[in-house]
Amino acid sequence: MGRMNGKVALITGAGRGQGRAHAIRLAEEGADIIALDCPAQGSIPYQLATEADLDETVKRVEALDRRIIAIHGDVRTQSDLDGAVQRGMAELGQIDTVVANAGAWTVGPFWEIPEEEWKDVLDIVVHGVVRTIRAVTPHMIERGTGSMILISSGNGREGGVNYAHYITAKHGVLGFMKAVALELGPHGIRCNAILPGVVRTPILDWQGGWDLMAGGPGLGTKESMEIGGKAYALLKDVGMLPPSAISEGVLWLASDESRYVTGLEMIIDGGHLTMPGLNMANIAAMTAEQQQ
Template sequence: MSRMDGKVAFITGAGRGQGRAHALRLAEEGAHIIALDCPSQGAIPHPLATEDDLNETVKLVEKLDRRILGLVGDVRNQADLDSAVESGLAEFGRIDVVVANAGAWSTGPFWEIPEEQWKDVVDIDLLGVMRTLKAVTPHMIERGTGSMIVIASVNGREAGANYAHYVSAKHGVLGLMKAVALELGPHGIRCNAVLPGVVRTPILDWQGGWDLMAGGPGLGTRESMESGGKAYALLKDVGMLPPEATSEGVLWLASDESRYVSGQELVIDGGHMLLPGLNMANIAAAAAEQS
């Protein structure tokens, strides 16, 4: 028997990147999937997932002989999440796991980031997590069981220059996770967080992400990003992590193997958090020299 046989997982941001990796890994272990993605662009500067991305996730899960319900929706809209849960329950009759994965990011000094970008990043990365958990809570309380997994970041523990809105949101996610774990534990529901380090996904792989590593607007290339990633991790030969690296943590928290675990932070960062500290200006200079 596989680790997720017969279970149903609701995953936001499932169209690509980490969300798609989570969907595939859980499906490989027997789960059926409710996949939500394709939000409106809003003020986010990097491209967001498209319906083609979501359809590709659906095809890949179906190739694993698992059922999947692909839904277009935006975590900035509670009605979209409530509707997704309703549709998922109509299709599968249950939701055992929720993975609040949808995220967005941008760069700039905190005083120069447009207020609309501040609002969108916090609305997706923090309030979107709250809305996702809120949507599934009545069903999980009724069943007296469930695993909630929020995708936070090492930036929920440490600051990062030039993306203060993201840092603020991810710090908030960890506080939310612990409060939810306290409130829902008596109902048999667990809530935990995965804290990825630098992961190779479309959120980082665009000009703004490259420029952050290169030290200035218009200076970055994909090579700058890769060079900066190599300076980030502690472990030998580990640079930017593949999305699948975080999915192993999600699988463990989703499975019964972690049934005694709640309110915890699982860091998956190549050992980055053990390092005594990084001077990001020096990393940017080194990346610029190599590009």
């Protein structure tokens, strides 16, 4: 305990899923939190985080006796992020780490995805990361220190079918991370990225996500998501990862334990990117268990 004592973390997409898990884990180790979420819906077909979701994050962090500022904001708007930084500095005094976590996706063949969905996914997933980092950079340069953590994806390293806009954006996050690490290293600021595998969050838990796991429109059920997660991981008995698995990486990169690390692509995916394909042994074991 106490690996983040005296530190303040700004987290985007903190209302639920990975963002909430990151806020809780950093608070458990002593950090105060600036939590930004509750964006406009736009063209995203499933429900984005709500005010009630963000309130729950606040409740969970406050239960750990840490301070938290909840900000309704959208990473598609630079002024929302600039305002979050200004308020965080005014009320908490500093920002030591930033976790650019907010994300969204839709599904469909790349030539059929409506232009508005392309724009929204890229605007949230990659441009939102850029805006977040731009907002906090002057403050970190002034202090001569800081840890920037960009949430990319295993899809930042590989292709995939029926979500080309998301894959494009996640590749972009890695390129941006490398550029930022080079530009800000001389200022004492570290910038790293985490590449999660399939994580059990609301971004996957809707019909489009189920169908993607099942292999076609209208074929998916909630169970399809669990089966697909089993095929994705290399490790035995590992399927969809809990958000807390990614939070452990966030904690290490935010803490002084990683003070000599920058420009890193940290992969947390149950071994997926090591495999040449899918892990059918996990699927077979799951099927046999269900038949007993």
